[in-house]
Amino acid sequence: MSGELNLTNIKTIKALLQKHGFSFSRSLGQNFLINPSVCPKIARLGGVGETNENVGVLEIGAGVGVLTRELALRYKKVVVVEIDKTLAPVLEETLAEFLDTNTKIIYGDILELDLKELLESHFKGMDVVCCANLPYYITTPVIMRLLEIEALPEAQVQPARELLQTEQTCSRFETGGSPAIRAVTVMVQSEVATRLVALPGTRECGAISAAVRYYGEAERLFDVSARSFFPAPKVDSTVIKITITGKHNLDEVHKKRFFKVVKSVFSQRRKQIINPLSSDFDIPKEKLRELLLQCGINPASRAENLKLENFLDIGSCICSY
Numbered sequence: 001m002s003g004e005l006n007l008t009n010i011k012t013i014k015a016l017l018q019k020h021g022f023s024f025s026r027s028l029g030q031n032f033l034i035n036p037s038v039c040p041k042i043a044r045l046g047g048v049g050e051t052n053e054n055v056g057v058l059e060i061g062a063g064v065g066v067l068t069r070e071l072a073l074r075y076k077k078v079v080v081v082e083i084d085k086t087l088a089p090v091l092e093e094t095l096a097e098f099l100d101t102n103t104k105i106i107y108g109d110i111l112e113l114d115l116k117e118l119l120e121s122h123f124k125g126m127d128v129v130c131c132a133n134l135p136y137y138i139t140t141p142v143i144m145r146l147l148e149i150e151a152l153p154e155a156q157v158q159p160a161r162e163l164l165q166t167e168q169t170c171s172r173f174e175t176g177g178s179p180a181i182r183a184v185t186v187m188v189q190s191e192v193a194t195r196l197v198a199l200p201g202t203r204e205c206g207a208i209s210a211a212v213r214y215y216g217e218a219e220r221l222f223d224v225s226a227r228s229f230f231p232a233p234k235v236d237s238t239v240i241k242i243t244i245t246g247k248h249n250l251d252e253v254h255k256k257r258f259f260k261v262v263k264s265v266f267s268q269r270r271k272q273i274i275n276p277l278s279s280d281f282d283i284p285k286e287k288l289r290e291l292l293l294q295c296g297i298n299p300a301s302r303a304e305n306l307k308l309e310n311f312l313d314i315g316s317c318i319c320s321y
Helices: 010-019 037-044 066-074 085-094 115-122 136-148 190-197 207-215 254-265 274-281 287-294 306-319
Strands: 057-061 078-080 105-106 127-133 183-189 216-224 237-244
Touching: 010 085, 037 066, 037 115, 037 183, 037 216, 037 237, 066 078, 066 085, 066 115, 066 127, 066 237, 078 085, 078 115, 105 254, 115 127, 127 216, 136 183, 136 207, 136 237, 190 207, 190 216, 207 216, 207 237, 207 254, 207 306, 254 274, 254 306, 274 287, 274 306, 287 306
Parallel strands: 057 078, 057 127, 078 105, 127 183
Antiparallel strands: 183 237, 216 237
16 A cells, blocks of 8 residues: 555645654654655765665655655665654555565664664664755754764764863874764755855865765765655755764764864954964963974964864964973
């Protein structure tokens, strides 16, 4: 029966939701896609390499299953994490033909699940990508969680967002680990997308932009108008893709220092970087000026003037103090 459903038709969706007694939750930011061209495009662009024969997909938020179906048709395995258990009867109907083959639904909060264990349990031996339509209120924490998962022993994986202080050594050290997730393709508010894909050294760049570039390369794929959703949100959305490269895969000591530097300079982005860095790292300004100049960095620079390598260099020079 699910194969006959047009899950991008408003009348079909309304009838389906009414049949199963579903009500939208404002707190969860639920907006279901009704533009038939969007989900096939996300599914097609979300993969890695020339073929998806050995690629598994972690999807965050199933909605009524329209993207899930497209993913299940193209990839080896799909695991969906859905926070709203009231969608269970809806998804059992719309995904019936896939639940018996290559699709599994896990009901839970993506921010609370042990994602490393989830990946190891369900995608062993596969390349893994993530696809999602993220509500605004969880965009940054979810993206950071996905980027932070590394193919390393759990004891070595610490959340970069905690930005903890620790004993520091003076040179960069690369762990050599590889990313657990190869790519993250997400739909977010267009304004947020601009920040996520912004290059360090540009006016649009913020702390989240630098964090994304630490883990990989980000690109804007296509825009999606508010009219493409039911109910329609107040703003347009954009689909972006982050390809995780592991290029700057530093050990935890150096990674924490890098993120502390990023947080420091962007917390006062209109000020010269010497001011917040001196305060946050407790280094006298004259000494810090000397350290920065030794690294070839202008102490009068502002956050938006710095390239990614500059943030890394600042972390290295600060530890020599």
